[in-house]
Amino acid sequence: xxxxxxxxxxxxxxxxxxxxxxxxxxxxxxxxxxxxxxxxxxxxxxxxxxxxxxxxxxxxxxxxxxxxxxxxxxxxxxxxxxxxxxxxxxxxxxxxxxxxxxxxxxxxxxxxxxxxxxxxxxxxxxxxxxxxxxxxxxxxxxxxxxxxxxxxxxxxxxxxxxxxxxxxxxxxxxxxxxxxxxxxxxxxxxxxxxxxxxxxxxxxxxxxxxxxxxxxxxxxxxxxxxxxxxxxxxxxxxxxxxxxxxxxxxxxxxxxxxxxxxxxxxxxxxxxxxxxxxxxxxxxxxxxxxxxxxxxxxxxxxxxxxxxxxxxxxxxxxxxxxxxxxxxxxxxxxxxxxxxxxxxxxxxxxxxxxxxxxxxxxxxxxxxxxxxxxxxxxxxxxxxxxxxxxxxxxxxxxxxxxxxxxxxxxxxxxxxxxxxxxxxxxxxxxxxxxxxxxxxxxxxxxxxxxxxxxxxxxxxxxxxxxxxxxxxxxxxxxxxxxxxxxxxxxxxxxxxxx
Amino acid sequence: xxxxxxxxxxxxxxxxxxxxxxxxxxxxxxxxxxxxxxxxxxxxxxxxxxxxxxxxxxxxxxxxxxxxxxxxxxxxxxxxxxxxxxxxxxxxxxxxxxxxxxxxxxxxxxxxxxxxxxxxxxxxxxxxxxxxxxxxxxxxxxxxxxxxxxxxxxxxxxxxxx
Numbered sequence: 001x002x003x004x005x006x007x008x009x010x011x012x013x014x015x016x017x018x019x020x021x022x023x024x025x026x027x028x029x030x031x032x033x034x035x036x037x038x039x040x041x042x043x044x045x046x047x048x049x050x051x052x053x054x055x056x057x058x059x060x061x062x063x064x065x066x067x068x069x070x071x072x073x074x075x076x077x078x079x080x081x082x083x084x085x086x087x088x089x090x091x092x093x094x095x096x097x098x099x100x101x102x103x104x105x106x107x108x109x110x111x112x113x114x115x116x117x118x119x120x121x122x123x124x125x126x127x128x129x130x131x132x133x134x135x136x137x138x139x140x141x142x143x144x145x146x147x148x149x150x151x152x153x154x155x156x157x158x159x160x161x162x163x164x165x166x167x168x169x170x171x172x173x174x175x176x177x178x179x180x181x182x183x184x185x186x187x188x189x190x191x192x193x194x195x196x197x198x199x200x201x202x203x204x205x206x207x208x209x210x211x212x213x214x215x216x217x218x219x220x221x222x223x224x225x226x227x228x229x230x231x232x233x234x235x236x237x238x239x240x241x242x243x244x245x246x247x248x249x250x251x252x253x254x255x256x257x258x259x260x261x262x263x264x265x266x267x268x269x270x271x272x273x274x275x276x277x278x279x280x281x282x283x284x285x286x287x288x289x290x291x292x293x294x295x296x297x298x299x300x301x302x303x304x305x306x307x308x309x310x311x312x313x314x315x316x317x318x319x320x321x322x323x324x325x326x327x328x329x330x331x332x333x334x335x336x337x338x339x340x341x342x343x344x345x346x347x348x349x350x351x352x353x354x355x356x357x358x359x360x361x362x363x364x365x366x367x368x369x370x371x372x373x374x375x376x377x378x379x380x381x382x383x384x385x386x387x388x389x390x391x392x393x394x395x396x397x398x399x400x401x402x403x404x405x406x407x408x409x410x411x412x413x414x415x416x417x418x419x420x421x422x423x424x425x426x427x428x429x430x431x432x433x434x435x436x437x438x439x440x441x442x443x444x445x446x447x448x449x450x451x452x453x454x455x456x457x458x459x460x461x462x463x464x465x466x467x468x469x470x471x472x473x474x475x476x477x478x479x480x481x482x483x484x485x486x487x488x489x490x491x492x493x494x495x496x497x498x
Numbered sequence: 499x500x501x502x503x504x505x506x507x508x509x510x511x512x513x514x515x516x517x518x519x520x521x522x523x524x525x526x527x528x529x530x531x532x533x534x535x536x537x538x539x540x541x542x543x544x545x546x547x548x549x550x551x552x553x554x555x556x557x558x559x560x561x562x563x564x565x566x567x568x569x570x571x572x573x574x575x576x577x578x579x580x581x582x583x584x585x586x587x588x589x590x591x592x593x594x595x596x597x598x599x600x601x602x603x604x605x606x607x608x609x610x611x612x613x614x615x616x617x618x619x620x621x622x623x624x625x626x627x628x629x630x631x632x633x634x635x636x637x638x639x640x641x642x643x644x645x646x647x648x649x650x651x652x653x654x655x656x657x658x659x660x
Contacts (some may be wrong), residue, residue: 001608046512075512093568107610127554165499165555167505167548167552167555168549168552171510171548171549171552173511174541174544174545174548174601175510177541178513178517178538178541178542180547181521181538181541183539185534187532187534188533188534190524190525190533190534190595192518192521192524192534192535192538193517193521193538195520219591219618220588220591220592222583222586222622223582223588223591223622224581224582224583224585224587224588225580225582225583225584226584226622283559290636321636336588338568386638390623391622392617392619393623393632394626395618395622395627396615396618396619396621396622396623396629396632396633397632397636399591399615399618400611400614400615400618400636400640402599403595403611403614404611404644407602407643408650410649411650411652412655413600413602413603414599416595416596416598416599417596417599419595419600420592420595420596423592423595424588424592427581427588428573429506431581431582432500432502432506432594433500433503433581450537453537454532454536454537456533457529457530458530458532460529460532462528462529462531463529486652
């Protein structure tokens with residue numbers, strides 16, 4: 001089957017009315033969550049994970065993927081209008097977007113952001129469509145050593161890019177992997193860390209873990225430190241106010257193009273989430289600009305580039321997930337969890353075994369991007385009003401959805417106890433500068449790392465040198481090592497420059 | 499670096515040690531034929547190693563901080579940890595969830611969920627009326643959706659007649 005036939009199959013799946021509805025709900029929820037400061041895409045995706053039990057696999061992934069890329073759109077609204085980043089990926093947008101709003105060009109910033117996001121999202125999906133089959137052929141040659149190297153590099157990169165120190169990120173990743181070993185040994189079926197409990201023999205459920213680490217952590221943070229009243233500025237009322245003028249269009253085209261490419265490439269990298277794409281694009285725009293001094297004072301390129309980059313990155317992130325089964329960020333890791341819940345193992349055989357899901361999700365992303373553009377332009381004013389819902393109403397509702405969802409996973413009250421333990425652990429560790437992302441990442445990748453590591457040792461008859469005897473795993477492990485040692489290696493250069 | 503990083507590093511070493519002691523009760527195997535304890539042992543050792551590194555970083559920063567004592571114009575190397583001004587309420591919320599886990603089956607979904615939601619709203623809002631209405635609406639909606647529509651066997655408890 002060539003790409004166009006496959007894509008036609010995908011569109012036939014995506015255009016099934018119920019799947020179209022799931023895609024719409026996903027992008028709508030994603031936009032709303034993006035507008036709301038706090039919960040974020042991982043938390044919402046985790047909240048909806050139990051509901052996807054009742055949905056067909058293609059619809060479930062379309063719903064969750066819609067939240068993921070919809071969130072990238074919505075986050076810019078409050079960043080530009082209220083200087084509150086709804087999502088971490090919108091922090092950079094605050095720098096120039098809010099300044100533009102203060103100058104009366106908030107509408108133009110929102111408009112460019114929506115158009116840039118649409119363009120980058122669509123370019124990204126086109127690239128996924130054409131690159132994925134090629135990468136699958138390449139991925140089919142992957143053996144245990146290659147998978148082990150790739151997973152280790154992914155965990156290391158996420159630890160490095162997490163919002164704390166590398167050491168703390170690495171500690172969380174190892175803790176996450178250790179938590180994942182709880183339950184049955186993947187090769188021999190022996191219970192580990194079960195302490196004689198039937199509940200612990202099953203291991204920790206990914207839904208319970210994700211909800212505890214993100215949603216309950218967010219609720220606890222809001223309870224401990226309630227947000228103060230924010231500065232309120234009138235959102236643009238008329239549609240015409242959203243349209244950028246000719247000069248603003250001219251100044252935005254190149255940043256949108258550059259942002260789309262940067263975002264897509266960064267998105268493919270393990271650990272390369274929207275934040276990295278965003279910051280990289282902002283830095284590039286500032287470097288190539290004739291007026292770098294204007295950045296931070298309301299320069300439209302500072303909005304167009306980063307906003308395009310974060311949407312490009314969300315499309316790029318689907319490549320390693322769908323072709324290798326390796327998530328490149330937390331949101332994609334939750335998507336991987338959802339696929340596994342439905343008995344689908346993403347990887348080189350995903351495209352052959354479940355072409356309906358594979359191409360259906362890709363086709364839904366084309367449709368979702370169009371939906372987002374239609375939703376975002378006229379409804380920006382309405383979405384902004386959601387940001388005014390008082391936290392003391394919203395947060396308890398999030399808490400309610402969290403504990404009810406956790407109970408409904410297995411109708412087991414022990415899951416609620418596990419949720420409390422994970423939530424408290426996440427809350428305390430976050431306050432101490434330990435990011436949750438490497439923990440989740442380590443947890444999800446552990447089975448892949450352990451299985452391939454042990455399998456490679458069996459193949460090589462116990463020779464550890466097997467991992468460096470092949471060029472690709474050796475290179476991947478070398479990259480991981482360089483990343484780990486980079487703070488130490490860069491010290492002499494830093495002290496010289498200081 | 500935070501002021502509590504030393505304690506966090508010691509916690510990491512402690513967790514590593516405990517998990518090592520637990521997992522080594524299982525067969526480790528060999529590199530050729532690894533047993534169930536093989537990978538968790540490596541992870542425990544890695545955790546202890548990284549935690550030791552964090553401890554080293556903390557001790558170094560602490561010593562540098564001591565050297566700089568008296569120089570008030572300089573930024574402190576060790577930042578304070580803030581759990582938030584109302585962190586005691588988090589303990590209450592966690593305790594409420596633990597109670598919910600134990601009460602869910604005997605008391606039933608409707609009553610225990612309403613009470614737990616009331617607790618969460620009250621922790622953030624001073625209004626009893628608001629707490630009551632949010633809780634009632636959320637519980638009834640979820641019961642109708644999951645219990646009646648999706649036929650999920652939610653525990654009925656003392657309201658068995660519903």
